[in-house]
Amino acid sequence: MTDMRLDERIARHRSELSPQERRAADTLLAHLDDLATYRAAELADLAGVSKATMSRLFRSLGFAGFDEVRDHLRTLRSAGLPQRVDGTPDMEAIAANEAAHVAAAVSQPRIGEAIEWLAKAERVLILGWRGSFSVALQMRHQLVQARNHVTLGPFPGQAVGEEIASLRPGDVLVLYGFRRRPRTFGALLERAASTGAKIILIADPTALPHVPLVDLWLECQVETTLAFDSYSAPSTLTSVIADGVLSTLGSAAHDRVSRIAGAYQEIGEVE
Structure with missing residues (x-):
């Protein structure tokens, strides 16, 4: 699964996720273009779930934590996929x-x-x-x-x-x-x-x-x-x-x- 994009991982494992984890996954998909500009706690707040639920979702998708998600997004960006990987751009x-x-x-x-x-x-x-x-x-x-x-x-x-x-x-x-x-x-x-x-x-x-x-x-x-x-x-x-x-x-x-x-x-x- 290491070669799969985040959205592909979510689609593959969606049926295995709890209702709360699915809500969290939907939030990740909604913010996929600038996901790495958030902190894990902010994503949990946006989804209306606990930080523990967000952490379980990351593990279900094959990540040890949100830092690995960020690394994954940076890898996608270096391959040419449009991904925001930093905060407010420094012009x-x-x-x-x-x-x-x-x-x-x-x-x-x-x-x-x-x-x-x-x-x-x-x-x-x-x-x-x-x-x-x-x-x-x-x-x-x-x-x-x-x-x-x-x-x-x-x-x-x-x-x-x-x-x-x-x-x-x-x-x-x-x-x-x-x-x-x-x-x-x-x-x-x-x-x-x-x-x-x-x-x-x-x-x-x-x-x-x-x-x-x-x-x-x-x-x-x-x-x-x-x-x-x-x-x-x-x-x-x-x-x-x-x-x-x-x-x-x-x-x-x-x-x-x-x-x-x-x-x-x-x-x-x-x-």
Whole structure:
């Protein structure tokens, strides 16, 4: 049962719980997103049960006590599940943490290689899933201003295999692979590596097992003390890379920017 989430444990053992323990369990479920911000006594008060009942519930669910519940929630958070594990957020500490993550992301020595590959590639394919897709979309939006033949995926209903099958030597695949990746991520990388295209992986440290399959890895931290991951570091790194490609391509890129701006104006697409 150690691999089961708290809500799964409650569902599994609900029929075995006393009426008071079920009331306590319902309170845990109602506060699952910020459970670790409470003390055990506060949870007991919220449920209208005794502290002893709350303690019995924890033991019935496989925990020695509320400290183990907190550790369990921190483990879930480190795996990417939205969980509040601290009290009132310290905004100054959060801002400092974000700044440190951004600084680390944009100071990596191999960024220049990534820029050169993306500037010279025949075609660029950018892939991202779940939270990673928003940064992948940013990369496509910015990179397509500087060069042509930039493709993004996967969109709803799109099979990634179709895109991977089109890769060949001279192309570059940019993979955004932050935690809670799809189960097929490793197999996709193996297939992409066999095409001869260069592979750039932009991901947090949980992607380390996949690094041997790629040509270049750029690390970005996304973990915060908040319930959700932050993509400020990946977003800033993406802008730095796109800016570098624009600069590397020089007049060709600036001519493209002018043509795009002219197209916007002619069809009245943007203000």
